[in-house]
Amino acid sequence: MDNESFQQVLSAVRHLVRTEVIPCEDEIEETDAIPPRVRTLATDMGLFGYALPAEHGGLGLSLSEDIRLAFEFGYTVPAFRSMFGTNNGIAGQVIAKFGTEQQRQLYLPRLAAGAIASFALTEAEAGSDPAGLRATARRQGSDWVINGRKRFITNAALADLLVVFARTDPNAKGAKGISAFIVDTTTPGVAIGPKDRKMGQAGAWTSEVSFDDVRVDASRLLGGAEGGGFAAALTVLSRGRVHVAALCVGLAQRICDESVAYAAMNKQGGRPIGEYQLVQAMLAESHAELLAGRALVVDVATRYDAGEDTTVGPSSAKLFCSEMVNRVADRGVQVHGGMGYMRTTPVERFFRDARLYRIYEGTSEIQKLVIGRELVRKRQSSTEGR
Known part of the structure; x- marks a missing residue:
């Protein structure tokens, strides 16, 4: 996509978020659901x-976009x-990335049009x-029969398609x-459980999914070949980690904006609390970390698109930004004081929402293992090559 077209998309998304989504945040929290009108708007925009x-x-956007x-x-x-x-x-x-051409032609247009996977x-x-993983798929004639249970599957209760990973050997x-x-x-045989009751991220549903002798024909095997599922999962999870890091940056920006606005207007002792140095210190720390996270994500996405780093950079961005947004959320509650503990205050909700970012798409602990292992491996490889 050319830059002018992308800027139009970016502007339209910013307008949608600020004029349609933010005003219904309380509704989403209370109903644990996205309003149908918001889904329609997102679908019409090609999101x-x-x-x-x-x-x-699709729109074919790069990771940097x-x-x-x-x-x-x-x-x-x-x-x-x-x-x-x-x-x-x-x-x-x-x-x-890994489907056959027939699979891409059959399923991707459906997803782009609003079906959910x-x-x-x-x-x-x-x-x-x-x-x-323990889920299995065994060959029966020209079909595969899948058995097992999956947990914490995002959008399962809304999904039209499932990409299911199972052990075939x-x-x-x-x-x-x-x-x-x-x-x-x-x-037949696919059963989706009720949506989970979670700490935060209301409206984002996860569920358990079970497979009881689920029979699919050979054309449903991703890529048409056995044994490549785990490598495929790792590849897309790495890209997804950069995306999640960017979400953390966006949330940190919102919390900073809410905190600065509150500090500038709310008074204690006849003065806005933002004039007190210890409050300024919390705002400064959050702002500095926000800028560091944003710069890191932009750099990592650029290097990912260029094929220079598809492992260490994504894990580093996800690790830093997910931890960063939780620190920013904690300071946001502290700046708001007692109001920050009230369910009517956005930072209270964001404090709960932010916690999940340190867990999904690979926990912070897993990111550390990925980064450390890869750094050592590269060093060993360079030494052996001398």
């Missing part, structure tokens, strides 16, 4: 497929972005280490022998 290939109905939209999405409740996030992120990207990887005993250990399948949620 369900903005990062999908243009030849398959994606994160600039994510800065805007992150400025409001996470549920808004979550509504179409898996389409453009892990679920849609795994089909776009979920990424069914996580299990109760395979979260931070998805290589330990029972003798393989760890990451080997895992494949992915594209499954319609209406397929």
Whole structure:
């Protein structure tokens, strides 16, 4: 997309967030749902497929463009972005990057038009280490039969499609022998549980999904080949980590704006609290960390698009920004004082919303392992090559 067209998209998204989504944040919190009118507006704008290939109905945005939209999405409740996030992120990207041409032609236009896809990887005993997943898929004639349970699957209750990861080689250990399948949620044997009751991120639904002898034909095997599921998952999760980091930046910006506005107007002792040095110190720390996170995400996205760094940079951005936004949220509550603890105050909600960013798309602890392992591996490889 040329820069002028992208600027128009960016401006339209910013306008939508500020004029339509922010005014209904309380409604989303109270009803635990995105209003239908907001979904319609997002669909009409093409947000369900903005990062999908243009030849398959999307806008074909690069990661560098994606994160600039994510800065805007992150400025409001996470549920808004979550509504179409898996389409453009892990679920849609795994089909776009690893699906057969027939699969891309069949499924991606549906997603770009507003159908919802979920990424069914996580299990109760395979979260931070998805290589330990227990779901299975066994060959029966020309079909595959899937059994197992998935946990915390975003948008499952709303989904039309599921990208399901299962072990197709029972003798393989760890990451080997895992494949992915594209499954319609209406397929017999697919059961989606009730939406989870969560600490925050109201309106962003997660559910358990079970598969009881779910039969799909061979055309549903992602990429048409067995054994590539785990590598495909890691690839799209890495891209998704940069996107999540950008969401954290957007949320940190909103919290900073709310905190500065409150400090500038609310008085104690006859003076705005923003004139007190310790309050200024909290605002300064949050602002500095916000700027650092924004610069980091922009740099990492640029390097990702250039193919220079698709591992360490994304994990570093996700680690820093998810931890950063939680510190900013904590200071935001502190700046607001007693009002910051009230459910009627946006920073209270954002404090709860922010906590999940340190967990999904890979916990902070997993990011540290990825970064450290890769740094050592690269050093060892360079030494061995001398």
